[in-house]
Amino acid sequence: MPFHFDNTYARLPDAFFKRNEPTPVSAPEMIRLNLDLAIELGIDVDQLDSAEGLAILAGNQRAEGADPLAMAYSGHQFGGFSPQLGDGRAILLGEVVDNDGIRRDIQLKGSGPTTFSRRGDGRSALGPVLREYIVSEAMAALGVPTTRALAAVASGDQVIREGMTPGGVFTRVAQSHVRIGTFQWFSARQDDDNLKILADYVISRHYPDAKEAPNPYLALLERVIERQADLIAHWMQLGFIHGVMNTDNMSVSGETIDYGPCAFLDTYHPQKKFSSIDHHGRYAYANQASIGLWNLSRFAETLLPLFDDDHQRAIATAQTALELFPDHHSNALQRRFTAKIGLESGDTNFDWNLVQTLLTAMADGEADFTLVFRHLSDALEKNNDEIVINLFNEPAVITSWLHNWRARLQSVGLNQALDLMRQTNPVFIPRNHRIEEAIQAGNHGNFEPFQRFNEILKHPFAKQPEWANYESAPMPDEVVQATFCGT
Ligand code: AMP
Ligand code: MG
Numbered sequence: 001m002p003f004h005f006d007n008t009y010a011r012l013p014d015a016f017f018k019r020n021e022p023t024p025v026s027a028p029e030m031i032r033l034n035l036d037l038a039i040e041l042g043i044d045v046d047q048l049d050s051a052e053g054l055a056i057l058a059g060n061q062r063a064e065g066a067d068p069l070a071m072a073y074s075g076h077q078f079g080g081f082s083p084q085l086g087d088g089r090a091i092l093l094g095e096v097v098d099n100d101g102i103r104r105d106i107q108l109k110g111s112g113p114t115t116f117s118r119r120g121d122g123r124s125a126l127g128p129v130l131r132e133y134i135v136s137e138a139m140a141a142l143g144v145p146t147t148r149a150l151a152a153v154a155s156g157d158q159v160i161r162e163g164m165t166p167g168g169v170f171t172r173v174a175q176s177h178v179r180i181g182t183f184q185w186f187s188a189r190q191d192d193d194n195l196k197i198l199a200d201y202v203i204s205r206h207y208p209d210a211k212e213a214p215n216p217y218l219a220l221l222e223r224v225i226e227r228q229a230d231l232i233a234h235w236m237q238l239g240f241i242h243g244v245m246n247t248d249n250m251s252v253s254g255e256t257i258d259y260g261p262c263a264f265l266d267t268y269h270p271q272k273k274f275s276s277i278d279h280h281g282r283y284a285y286a287n288q289a290s291i292g293l294w295n296l297s298r299f300a301e302t303l304l305p306l307f308d309d310d311h312q313r314a315i316a317t318a319q320t321a322l323e324l325f326p327d328h329h330s331n332a333l334q335r336r337f338t339a340k341i342g343l344e345s346g347d348t349n350f351d352w353n354l355v356q357t358l359l360t361a362m363a364d365g366e367a368d369f370t371l372v373f374r375h376l377s378d379a380l381e382k383n384n385d386e387i388v389i390n391l392f393n394e395p396a397v398i399t400s401w402l403h404n405w406r407a408r409l410q411s412v413g414l415n416q417a418l419d420l421m422r423q424t425n426p427v428f429i430p431r432n433h434r435i436e437e438a439i440q441a442g443n444h445g446n447f448e449p450f451q452r453f454n455e456i457l458k459h460p461f462a463k464q465p466e467w468a469n470y471e472s473a474p475m476p477d478e479v480v481q482a483t484f485c486g487t
Helices: 035-040 051-057 126-141 180-188 192-206 208-212 216-237 285-307 311-322 324-340 348-364 369-382 396-409 414-424 432-443 448-456 465-470
Strands: 017-019 029-033 069-071 075-077 080-082 090-097 103-109 148-160 164-174
Touching: 029 051, 029 448, 035 148, 051 148, 075 180, 126 148, 126 164, 126 432, 126 448, 180 192, 180 285, 192 208, 192 216, 192 285, 208 216, 216 285, 216 311, 216 324, 285 311, 285 324, 311 324, 324 348, 324 414, 348 369, 348 396, 369 396, 369 414, 432 448, 448 465
Parallel strands: none
Antiparallel strands: 017 069, 029 148, 069 090, 075 080, 090 103, 103 164, 148 164
C-alpha cells in the first residue's frame, strides 16, 4: 500500500464529481519518479518504486484506498464562458496528508476518458507530460507556489494529435484541484446549497482562519485575492508567462496550475506571449495582473449569494474586496523587482522608477530577461559593466542606467546587494528551447536530456559551471515561437 489515502472530496455530494476509473495503457514505463516529493508526502517509497507503483501511476491498477473521480467545473476560456468543462483527461485518485500535515491531491493526467471528456480522448501526449514535469518542478525549486510532479510514465500507446505521437500519464500533486471554475459550476446552475458546501470545504482545507472572521466568505475572497496578487507578481519576477489564465486554470489555493503553453521569457518584451491559440495576446506577460483581477471578479460573482441576502450590498462587499488587488499586486511586484536590482527597501518611488527604466532599456535593447538580472551581480562583483552591456543590442540604452544604479547602490552594502540579487535572480530557468529539445528526444525514446535538465533545475540559483550552456538564451534558429496547448 504505497499511498495512505484519506479522501475528503469524494465524500462531498454527488454533484461535485463523477466516479471514474482510469483506463489501462498498453505498456507502461516509468520515465521519472520524484522520490523526494514522495517522501514529503509520506508515501512508501520502496512500494511506489516497484512494478505495483508503476501500475498505479499508469492507471493500470487501483491503489488501495483510492476513490477515483473526475471533478466537475466550468470556466471562462479566453473570456467566453463554458458551463460544462470538468476533468476530461484527469482523474483524482485521492488525498494524502503530507509530513507537514497539509492535505495534497494525487491526480493522474492522461488516464483515459471521463464523463467530462466530450470529444477528447482523455489522453495526454508525452510532450505535455514532460513539459509539465520540467516546469512545475522548476517552479517549485524557484520558490513559486505550484502543483508538483510525482511521476511521468510513458504509456506505450500512440495518441492522435497533429499526427500520431507517443502518449504518457502524468501524476500531479496539488494542495487541491478546486478552481475558480469549480465555484462557477455551481453558480451557473444557481445551486446555492452546494456552492456553500464548496466554500465551506475550501475554507476548512485552505483558509481555516477565515472561519473566525465576521464574514467567512468575504475573508475567503480576500485571502484568494492576496495569494493570486502575489503569485502573479512572483511569476513576473521570474519572467514567467502562464499562457492560459482561464478561470478553470486558477487554483483557489494560490498554486500555479495547468502548465500548457506556458514559457519563460528569453528576450524581454512586456507584450510577449507564447500560446499558439492566444491570438490577441490576452495572456501576454504584462497583462497577467489585469487578467488575474478579471478572473477574481468572476470568482467574487460566484460568492455573491453567500455574502449578503441583499444583492446590492453583496456587490458592494465584493467590490471593496476586489479593490485590494491592485495595491497588493503592485506592492508585491515592487518588492520583488527592486530585490532583483539589489535594493531591499528605501526610496520606493526612486527604486521603482529605476526598475521601470531598466525594463524599458531591456525591451529597447532586446536583452534577455534572466541573463540581464543575473549578470548585474557579476558586473557589480567584477566591477565590469561590459558583462551587462554586451547583452543589449545597443549599448547606449543601458550605460547611463548602469551609472545611476551604481550611484544608488552607494548607500547599500555591496555584499548585501549581491546576496539579495543572487537569491532572487536565477542562473537557470526552464528555457523553452531546452524543453523542446527534451521533448523531441523523449518522443524518440531518449530521456537523457529530460533527466539532465530536471537535475540542473533542482538548483536554479547556483552556478553549475559544467552546465553553463544551459544558461544561454536560444540561438536565433532555436527560438520557439509558439507553444501548442497542452492537450
Ligand atoms: P485545459 O486546456 O487543460 O485547461 O483543458 C480545458 C478542458 O478541456 C478541460 O475540461 C479538460 O479536461 C479538457 N480536455 C483537454 N484535453 C483533453 C483530452 N485530450 N481529452 C478530453 N478532455 C480534454
Ligand atoms: Mg485546465
